[in-house]
Amino acid sequence: MSDVAVEITGLKKSFGPLEVLKNIDLKVNRGDVVCIIGPSGSGKSTLLRCVNVLEEPNGGKIVVNGTELTDPDVDIDSARTKIGMVFQGFNLFSHLNVLANLTVAQRKVLKRSEEESSKIALHNLERVGLSEKAHSMPAQLSGGQQQRVAIARALSMDPEVMLFDEPTSALDPELVGDVLGVMRQLADEGMTMLVVTHEMQFAREVADKVIFMDGGYIVEEGPAADVIGNPQEPRTQEFLARVLDPTHHGPSDPV
Amino acid sequence: MAMSKRKRAGYIRYAQYGLLVVITLLVAFLADWGQIKGAFFNTEIAASMFPSVITVALKNTIIYTALGFAFGLALGLVLALMKLSSVAPYRWIATVYIEFFRGVPALLVFIGIYYGVPIAFQMQFPPLTTVMLALGGVGAAYMAETIRAGIQAVPKGQVEAARSLGMSSSRAMITIVIPQAFRIILPPLTNELILLTKDSSLIYILGLFREQYELTKFGRETLSRSPSLTPILIAGLCYLIITLPLGYLSRYLERRGTTGGRKKVSA
Numbered sequence: 374m375s376d377v378a379v380e381i382t383g384l385k386k387s388f389g390p391l392e393v394l395k396n397i398d399l400k401v402n403r404g405d406v407v408c409i410i411g412p413s414g415s416g417k418s419t420l421l422r423c424v425n426v427l428e429e430p431n432g433g434k435i436v437v438n439g440t441e442l443t444d445p446d447v448d449i450d451s452a453r454t455k456i457g458m459v460f461q462g463f464n465l466f467s468h469l470n471v472l473a474n475l476t477v478a479q480r481k482v483l484k485r486s487e488e489e490s491s492k493i494a495l496h497n498l499e500r501v502g503l504s505e506k507a508h509s510m511p512a513q514l515s516g517g518q519q520q521r522v523a524i525a526r527a528l529s530m531d532p533e534v535m536l537f538d539e540p541t542s543a544l545d546p547e548l549v550g551d552v553l554g555v556m557r558q559l560a561d562e563g564m565t566m567l568v569v570t571h572e573m574q575f576a577r578e579v580a581d582k583v584i585f586m587d588g589g590y591i592v593e594e595g596p597a598a599d600v601i602g603n604p605q606e607p608r609t610q611e612f613l614a615r616v617l618d619p620t621h622h623g624p625s626d627p628v
Numbered sequence: 629m630a631m632s633k634r635k636r637a638g639y640i641r642y643a644q645y646g647l648l649v650v651i652t653l654l655v656a657f658l659a660d661w662g663q664i665k666g667a668f669f670n671t672e673i674a675a676s677m678f679p680s681v682i683t684v685a686l687k688n689t690i691i692y693t694a695l696g697f698a699f700g701l702a703l704g705l706v707l708a709l710m711k712l713s714s715v716a717p718y719r720w721i722a723t724v725y726i727e728f729f730r731g732v733p734a735l736l737v738f739i740g741i742y743y744g745v746p747i748a749f750q751m752q753f754p755p756l757t758t759v760m761l762a763l764g765g766v767g768a769a770y771m772a773e774t775i776r777a778g779i780q781a782v783p784k785g786q787v788e789a790a791r792s793l794g795m796s797s798s799r800a801m802i803t804i805v806i807p808q809a810f811r812i813i814l815p816p817l818t819n820e821l822i823l824l825t826k827d828s829s830l831i832y833i834l835g836l837f838r839e840q841y842e843l844t845k846f847g848r849e850t851l852s853r854s855p856s857l858t859p860i861l862i863a864g865l866c867y868l869i870i871t872l873p874l875g876y877l878s879r880y881l882e883r884r885g886t887t888g889g890r891k892k893v894s895a
Contacts, residue, residue, distance in 0.1 A: 427788055454794035464789035468808045478793035481803055523789075530793060 377436075378403045378534050378565040379424060384433035386419055393419045395589040397433070401534075401582075406566045408576035408597070411586035412612055417569045420586070421538050424567060425456040438533050454482055457527030461539040463519040465511035471498070471522050472507040475529045483530065490529070497525040501555050517548030521555055528559075535559065537568040573616060577601050585609045670856040677850055677862050684839060685846035686866050692828045692842055693870075695756065696763025697821055703764060704771030709801075711776050722772065729769035735830050738762045742834050755840060759831050767824045774816050778809035818878035822871045843867060 379401040386394040393416045401407050409417045422428040423435060426442050426449055435442045440452050466474050475494035479485045485493070498504050501521035511519055520540055527535060537556065541549040553575050560566060560579050570576060576583050576597055583600040585593040585608075593606045604610045710722035729737060741762045746752050753761070782805050790800035810817075829844035836842075841849060847863030 425792055427792060450791075450794050450796050453792055456792070458789075458792035460785060460789065462783075462785050464783075464785035466786060466789070466804055466808075468804075468811060477803060478790070478795060481799060482794040526793070 376403045377401070378405075378438060379567065380434075380436045381420075381424070382434045384420070384423060384435065385431045386416075386423060386428060387431050393589055394423070394430075397589075397591060399584070399591065401565060401567060403533075403565055404563045405581040406560045406564075406568065406579050407582045407584060408580040409567065409569045409584045409586060410571070410573070410576060410601075410612075410616075411584075411592075415586040416589045417586045418538050421536050421567060421569050424534075424536055425453050425458055427458075450482070454478075454530050455533045457530060457532035457535040459520070459523050459527055459535070459537045459540045461542050463511075463516070463523045463543070465519055465523055465526070467511050469511075470507070471503070471509050471511065471514075474511065474522060475526045478526075479529055493529050493531075494525070497528045498522070500528065500558075501525045502551075515548060516544045517551045520544065520552045524552075524555055524559075534565045534567065537566065537570070539569050539571065541570070541572060571616065573601055573613070585612065587612070667857045668861045670854070670858040673850070673854045673856050673858045674862055677846075677859060681843070681846060681862060681866060685841055685843045685863070686869065688840060689825065689828055689842040689866075690870065691756075692759045692763060692831060693821070693825045695760040696767055696828065697824055699760045699764030700767030700771055700820075700824070701817075703768035704775050705806075707768060707772035708775035708779060711772065712779060726769045726772050729766055730773075734762075734766045734827050735833060737766050738830055738833050741765065755834060755836060758834055759828075762831065762834075763824060763828060766827065767820060770823070771817065771820055774813050774820065775809065778813035779805055781812050782808045815878045815882040818874055818881065822874050822878070825870050825874070826867065 377400055379399070381397055381399040384394055384397040384399075385392070397416075397420060399407075399420075409420065411417045419428055423430050424437065426435070430443060433443065437452065438455050440447060442449065442452055465471075466477065469477060472491065472494055475497060476487070476490040479490035479493060480487065483490075495504065495507060498507055501524055503518060503521055503525070506514060506518060506522070511522070514522065524535075524540075540556070541552050544552065549572070553572060556566070556568070556575070557579050568576075568580070578597075580597045582594060583597045584591055585600055585604070585606070587608050593600055593604060593609045599605075600609065601613060604613055707722045707725060710718040711726070713719055713722075742758060745758070745761075786804050786808065787797075787800050790804045791797070795803065828842055831842065832845040832848070836845065838849075843863045843866050847859040850859035851857065
């Protein structure tokens, strides 16, 4: 198999008259962790949601694991089983307990047996440190626990790529560490990951590549040490100054 | 004279209680209790209604309502999905159906089905089927709107999560959205069941046999042979046997829905 997990060329996406992504090119190598940073409205979540075609692109090409997802004849449902996604709002199935959250797609989509899917689910719950919560309902868990269950749910499909859409943004500060810890462990195990995040420390320590987006373009990309540590573009410098030292900046210019 | 707001509210409250007592006394005083006892509480007639009021009439009311509700729920779900469909003609059909059957008195629908279907299709349905079609057909129009609202109340993220795991849109609808929608609409759906229980009285129009009588028909039929309104009272009390527990169930489900179980996590 090729060592490119995700290849995006000339990607365009508009919502009505609003152009959110303007000609994006991006290549993610197998086993790499790519963090996407940028101000809100820069298009970073939309870019991530295009990778598994939760948002239908208006132009360009998206190839994941060798399958072109922008091909009109592609079986998108089967392609998505290989692309795990973790959402800002967790989106656990609220009517199912934790174990059923992890097994429902395995059984209905991958047609695994009840026994096999439970085994895989319990293994993945153990990976995120929540084995004892298998029979809890989502509403009984803290936000951090829910997000780790959501990660385990995505992992249970044996994905080749994992997408994280601001996975810690909805969490209380003291719960962020648990989720980032699980993500770091995944990265260490060699999972290919695309992460939209505001956690600069995580990006700095875990990412193989950092992408800074603004206004629908990729403004700057490179190793974390360069993009975060020594940004070249003025817009990147301005954004990082605000994020890393928020108390010493006035309100931003109206857009 | 200075009077605090709270004090004034207290006096007004007492005045209201006083008025209620006066009205009650007046009504009790003016009513002819001897007549009322004879007209509504004739124990002889009441006794003569048992056990068939339970074994035939109450049983039939429950059977008719259950059949109508089951059919109405299934048809209502189909209509709700059609109403939410991206295919415009489906939406039109559902809208026309819902608006028509919600806007026309159930009695007219029953007459239409009872006399119209045999003419249109040259076939006579068995009475239970006619009851099911009539009651369910009307109930479906109401339930469709309730179900549609429930489906739309399920957060969009639930579908996105399901799709991201490789479920098709219909699979996500069946496995994820509809079960959650029904949890949300269980209280209003129980209310629909209560309304349907009472609407089942309208099927007297279908000209049923004695052993097919439901409560209202049974009460009216007994009434025609007795000099007292007692049968109507008994029939009414029998409806309460069904509707009161359903009302409690509905309120219980509503309470459970808003407090425990499905609480929102602030995280």
